[in-house]
Amino acid sequence: MAEAIKINSLSKTYENGLLALKNVNLSVEEGDFFALLGPNGAGKSTIIGILSTLVRKSAGNVTIFGKNVESHVYETKLELGVVPQEVNFSQFEKVGDIVMTQAGYYGLSRKLATSRAEKYLKKLGLWDKRNERSRSLSGGMKRRLMIARALVHEPRLLILDEPTAGVDIELRRSMWKFLSELNESGTTIILTTHYLEEAEQLCRNIAIIDGGRIVEHCSMKDLLAQLDSQTYVIELSQPMTEVIKFGPLVASAHVLDSLTLEITISSSVGMSSLFDLFKNLDLDVKDLRMKNNRLEQLFLTKLEKLEEGRLV
Amino acid sequence: MFSNHKYIAFETIVVKEVRRFSRIWLQTLVPPAITIGLYFVVFGNLIGRRIGDMGGFNYMEFILPGLIMMAVIQNSYSNVVSSFFSHKFQRSIEELLVSPVPNFIILAGFVVGGMVRGLAVGGVVTIIASLFINVDVQHPILTIAVVLLTSIVFSLAGFINAIFANTFDDISIIPTFVLTPLIYLGGVFYSVSLLPAFWSSLSYFNPIFYMVNTFRYGFLGVSDTSVSGAIAMLGLFICGLTFICLSLLRRGKGLRA
Numbered sequence: 001m002a003e004a005i006k007i008n009s010l011s012k013t014y015e016n017g018l019l020a021l022k023n024v025n026l027s028v029e030e031g032d033f034f035a036l037l038g039p040n041g042a043g044k045s046t047i048i049g050i051l052s053t054l055v056r057k058s059a060g061n062v063t064i065f066g067k068n069v070e071s072h073v074y075e076t077k078l079e080l081g082v083v084p085q086e087v088n089f090s091q092f093e094k095v096g097d098i099v100m101t102q103a104g105y106y107g108l109s110r111k112l113a114t115s116r117a118e119k120y121l122k123k124l125g126l127w128d129k130r131n132e133r134s135r136s137l138s139g140g141m142k143r144r145l146m147i148a149r150a151l152v153h154e155p156r157l158l159i160l161d162e163p164t165a166g167v168d169i170e171l172r173r174s175m176w177k178f179l180s181e182l183n184e185s186g187t188t189i190i191l192t193t194h195y196l197e198e199a200e201q202l203c204r205n206i207a208i209i210d211g212g213r214i215v216e217h218c219s220m221k222d223l224l225a226q227l228d229s230q231t232y233v234i235e236l237s238q239p240m241t242e243v244i245k246f247g248p249l250v251a252s253a254h255v256l257d258s259l260t261l262e263i264t265i266s267s268s269v270g271m272s273s274l275f276d277l278f279k280n281l282d283l284d285v286k287d288l289r290m291k292n293n294r295l296e297q298l299f300l301t302k303l304e305k306l307e308e309g310r311l312v
Numbered sequence: 313m314f315s316n317h318k319y320i321a322f323e324t325i326v327v328k329e330v331r332r333f334s335r336i337w338l339q340t341l342v343p344p345a346i347t348i349g350l351y352f353v354v355f356g357n358l359i360g361r362r363i364g365d366m367g368g369f370n371y372m373e374f375i376l377p378g379l380i381m382m383a384v385i386q387n388s389y390s391n392v393v394s395s396f397f398s399h400k401f402q403r404s405i406e407e408l409l410v411s412p413v414p415n416f417i418i419l420a421g422f423v424v425g426g427m428v429r430g431l432a433v434g435g436v437v438t439i440i441a442s443l444f445i446n447v448d449v450q451h452p453i454l455t456i457a458v459v460l461l462t463s464i465v466f467s468l469a470g471f472i473n474a475i476f477a478n479t480f481d482d483i484s485i486i487p488t489f490v491l492t493p494l495i496y497l498g499g500v501f502y503s504v505s506l507l508p509a510f511w512s513s514l515s516y517f518n519p520i521f522y523m524v525n526t527f528r529y530g531f532l533g534v535s536d537t538s539v540s541g542a543i544a545m546l547g548l549f550i551c552g553l554t555f556i557c558l559s560l561l562r563r564g565k566g567l568r569a
Contacts, residue, residue: 014569052410055569077412088403092335098330105323105411107317149407 002066004030004157004188005051010060012046012212021137022212028190030156032185032267035203035220036192037165039303041214042174044192045085048161050307052082062071064157078106081150085192087142089149095121096130100147106153112285122150123178144175151182158182158252159190164198176202196296200224210306226298230265230289232274237284249277262291321413329425340391344383348437351379352444355501359521365532367503372445378500381462383437385495385520386487387428388463392422392470393483399559401472404460405567415561416464419471419554426467427460434459444489448531454539455530461546462523466491468553475566494520499528519545548554 005028014023021043022224028034038044049055050062053069059124062069064076087288089098096117121127124144129137137145142161150158164172172195183189193199195304199206200219206223208216216223229251239258246253249269254262265274278285333340360371367374398404408418441447449455469486477483486506498520504512516520516537526542528536561567 013494016384049569053568054406054409056564074412080410082410084403084406086403088406090398090404092332097331101324102407102411104327105408105413107412108322109320131383143448226428 003028003063004028004032004065005190006061006063006066007047008061010047010050010062011058012043012050012055018311020212021057022141022215024209024212025096026207026214028188028218030065030188031183031186032188032192033180035199036190036193036209036297037196037199037206038209042209044209045161047085047209048082048159048190048192051159052080053077064248070295072185077088078153079156080118081142081153081158083146083150083160083163085159085165087146090144091135091144092132093134095126095134095137096146098134099152103152110215114178114239116152116154120151125147125174139170143167143270147175147178148276155189157188161192162194163191164193164195172198172247173289196299199262200295207286208302213274215306216302220295223298224295227268229264230297231262233291234263234278234285235259235287236261237286240283244281244283246277246281249273313346317412318414318417319406321411322417322424325408325413325421326411326424326428329391329395329422330428332395333425333429339414340387340429341389341516344387344433345436345440348379348383349440351375352441356444358373362569363468364406366506367532369534372441373505373532374528376445376447377531378498378524379441380434380437381459381524381527382495382500382548384429384430384434384459384463386468386491387433388426389466389470389473389491391429392405392426392467393474393477393487394424396422396471396474397477397480397483397533400477400481400566409567419468419557419561420429422471423464426470427463431459441456450478450533451530455527458527458530458546460506461550462527462544465523465546465549465553468550468552472553472560475560478566495524497521498524499536500524519549522546 005026007024007026010021010024010026011019013019024043024047026047036044036047036156039211041048046055047309051064052056053073061284065079067076069076093101099117099121100113103116108116118127119129124147126137126141126144126148129141134142134145143165147160163179164175167175173212178197179189180193183202190204191199203220205219206216207214233256236259240261244253246263249265251264253264256262275285356372356375360375363371363505365371373479396405399408473483475484480505497515498518499515504515504525507515522537522545525535525537526539529539
């Protein structure tokens with residue numbers, strides 16, 4: 001499959017001397033739903049800025065669908081839709097006008113722009129708000145408006161920089177559904193997010209960036225397979241009356257209260273073995289949940305290791 | 313970008329600009345109309361009677377071209393500087409920078425937006441003036457050409473100011489401390505021949521003096537300066553300022569990191 005994005009030896013040093021990216025290499029296949037994760041200040045927004053031409057690179061090469069972003073400015077920009085982290089539309093304009101204006105920047109005729117604006121405002125639940133000033137929208141609506149605006153020219157590549165930040169869970173899930181459908185229809189999506197559950201749920205491939213360097217670049221499946229242990233919180237139907245000895249299957253166990261346990265087991269241990277263990281111990285499990293999201297656990301472990309490496 | 317796409321993008325920017333200043337017409341169109349109306353009442357009607365003729369015309373007829381030009385200059389400049397800086401401040405300029413719109417279309421869109429406002433206010437001033445005097449234009453084509461060229465010059469200047477501006481103070485410093493003195497000392501209210509030699513000579517270093525006088529020539533048929541020289545100067549200003557604007561856009565000054 002062709003590459004939607006190919007980044008070679010990309011570096012960026014800002015005017016204040018901050019080295020934001022150090023020799024970054026990254027590729028994203030066409031049709032992928034790709035997560036770009038990293039702590040604050042890791043360099044995610046700088047990469048997005050360079051892809052969207054808002055930030056100038058210091059060195060390296062960036063192509064979008066095989067075309068260099070500097071020598072094929074028009075073609076690459078036409079393929080790209082960007083939803084930035086912060087609201088960046090005029091607060092005084094009407095919702096419909098914001099989307100129509102964006103369509104105009106991409107050279108869409110009035111007729112086509114009108115039909116596209118209607119299509120995406122309806123899909124994102126903003127059609128009824130089209131004649132309202134954007135400043136009257138809620139935070140979640142503003143995020144959706146930015147998505148509608150980025151999609152009006154129907155780009156093949158959509159970059160979402162923390163699109164669900166500050167959005168309630170119900171709306172977040174409806175946005176996940178919308179983005180999944182969009183990806184299934186062929187749009188390549190790159191997502192940065194602090195909600196790792198979101199990345200795990202939506203993305204097939206992932207890159208983790210830290211200190212301006214790509215520290216992991218693989219499929220989500222391969223990354224999650226690296227998780228060597230998982231921690232579960234287990235709620236029992238009856239209170240525990242004596243100290244429980246779990247045996248070698250459980251790496252560690254903590255009693256949170258008489259009805260709640262926290263246990264860590266190896267990733268290789270199947271759930272059926274775990275339930276058998278509880279059955280043998282005569283413990284009736286009422287509820288079981290993972291303590292952390294798997295990706296979150298892995299992400300934190302990786303960052304801790306990197307931090308330790310830096311300190312050493 | 314294909315030509316029709318460029319045209320649509322240009323039209324979009326212009327429509328957006330016109331919509332912006334029309335939406336706040338109480339701030340953009342009414343105040344200059346009231347100010348200029350007061351100039352007519354105070355300087356033209358009340359004081360002007362005592363001043364008598366100037367350059368062979370009554371004082372109201374004499375100051376009319378200068379007042380129109382003053383409105384056009386101030387509004388062309390302030391429309392572009394405030395609009396483009398607001399785009400930067402709200403970061404909505406990113407919409408435009410991420411899109412495939414070429415720099416010269418961005419510049420042309422904002423400049424034409426500034427011209428539309430400048431000419432709209434100039435038109436309002438002319439209508440108000442017609443309530444006081446009989447507005448007669450001696451050289452209509454020259455008059456239109458000069459007002460258009462002047463409007464372009466100050467729209468471009470406003471664009472440069474907006475690119476360098478980092479705060480709202482930065483967009484009011486040039487209009488207050490540079491533009492207004494140059495306009496007032498540019499022969500709007502008097503003929504340079506009435507000034508002492510030193511001040512008269514100094515006036516010839518003020519570019520607005522040439523614009524006002526050439527515009528006055530279009531209206532009244534009299535001028536303190538060479539008309540062709542002034543047109544050439546306007547052309548040079550437009551070329552120079554356009555070059556600077558496009559260079560700044562290409563470098564991403566104040567816009568790209």
